[in-house]
Amino acid sequence: MSEIIRLEEVWKIYGKPPSETIALGGVSLTVRKGEFFAIVGPSGSGKTTMLHLIGGLDRPTRGKIYVDGTELTAIRSDSELSRYRNKTVGFVFQLFYLIPRLNVLENVELPLVKRGMPKAERRRLALEALRTVGIEMLAYKYPTQLSGGEQQRVAIARAIVGSPRVLLADEPTGNLDAANSQIVMDLFKRLNRELGMTIIMVTHNLELIWNCDRVARMYSGKLLGIYTPEKYSELIASFVKKGQQET
Numbered sequence: 284m285s286e287i288i289r290l291e292e293v294w295k296i297y298g299k300p301p302s303e304t305i306a307l308g309g310v311s312l313t314v315r316k317g318e319f320f321a322i323v324g325p326s327g328s329g330k331t332t333m334l335h336l337i338g339g340l341d342r343p344t345r346g347k348i349y350v351d352g353t354e355l356t357a358i359r360s361d362s363e364l365s366r367y368r369n370k371t372v373g374f375v376f377q378l379f380y381l382i383p384r385l386n387v388l389e390n391v392e393l394p395l396v397k398r399g400m401p402k403a404e405r406r407r408l409a410l411e412a413l414r415t416v417g418i419e420m421l422a423y424k425y426p427t428q429l430s431g432g433e434q435q436r437v438a439i440a441r442a443i444v445g446s447p448r449v450l451l452a453d454e455p456t457g458n459l460d461a462a463n464s465q466i467v468m469d470l471f472k473r474l475n476r477e478l479g480m481t482i483i484m485v486t487h488n489l490e491l492i493w494n495c496d497r498v499a500r501m502y503s504g505k506l507l508g509i510y511t512p513e514k515y516s517e518l519i520a521s522f523v524k525k526g527q528q529e530t
């Protein structure tokens with residue numbers, strides 16, 4: 284499998300000395316095309332920071348990031364970075380961030396509106412995305428009329444409507460019950476296996492890593508290792524045996 288994302292010695296430092304925070308302290312890794320990749324680690328270890336940098340929501344202090352053959356860190360203008368976010372990546376967050384005054388279909392269409400796509404084409408693609416996530420019957424409802432699980436599926440439809448190369452998910456099941464978490468995970472697996480979408484998911488939920496190909500383990504801004512789910516679960520089991528903690 285060829286690579287789609289590469290981080291080379293990436294640093295992110297917030298603030299100025301003496302009160303600076305090193306959120307990422309020189310992380311290098313590659314994610315392969317079509318991979319379902321998890322990022323785990325304790326709170327404050329830099330997981331969200333890494334996802335935001337890959338998604339072009341923020342820029343690293345030092346280091347290089349390549350996504351799908353483009354050096355993201357060489358993009359200087361904000362408008363070009365915004366185009367990158369719109370075309371290459373799709374985001375799913377723990378809190379769904381739907382716009383309450385727009386109906387489901389209009390929420391899903393938003394990334395295409397930003398591209399200046401004609402209305403009929405936008406509608407067609409938004410309905411197709413809603414069909415993919417199994418909720419086309421909710422197209423004319425408003426976000427407040429939906430359950431949390433349904434809202435997250437709308438957010439996933441919005442993330443995939445523009446056919447991004449990479450789906451970035453930050454604790455996508457963090458606000459959902461077990462049944463809805465399962466629906467979201469099954470959906471991610473389908474997007475990954477049937478549509479070949481590369482998925483990077485930050486999670487605290489160790490059960491979810493079984494859906495993934497590889498697991499990156501972060502600690503205090505450093506990448507401690509990349510594991511298969513089997514190896515990672517063996518590692519956790521050995522910590523439990525020794526009475527140490529890790530999530």
Ligand SMILES: Nc1ncnc2c1ncn2[C@@H]1O[C@H](COP(=O)(O)OP(=O)(O)OP(=O)(O)O)[C@@H](O)[C@H]1O
Nearest residue numbers: 297298304305306325326327328329330331332333
């Ligand atoms: N905008 C910011 N300004 C200052 N410090 C920040 C900012 N964003 C994150 N940090 C700090 O950077 C470090 C890494 O944060 P990050 O959100 O990436 O961790 P995380 O592993 O995603 O944590 P969690 O699991 O709690 O979401 C933390 O110490 C955090 O307080």
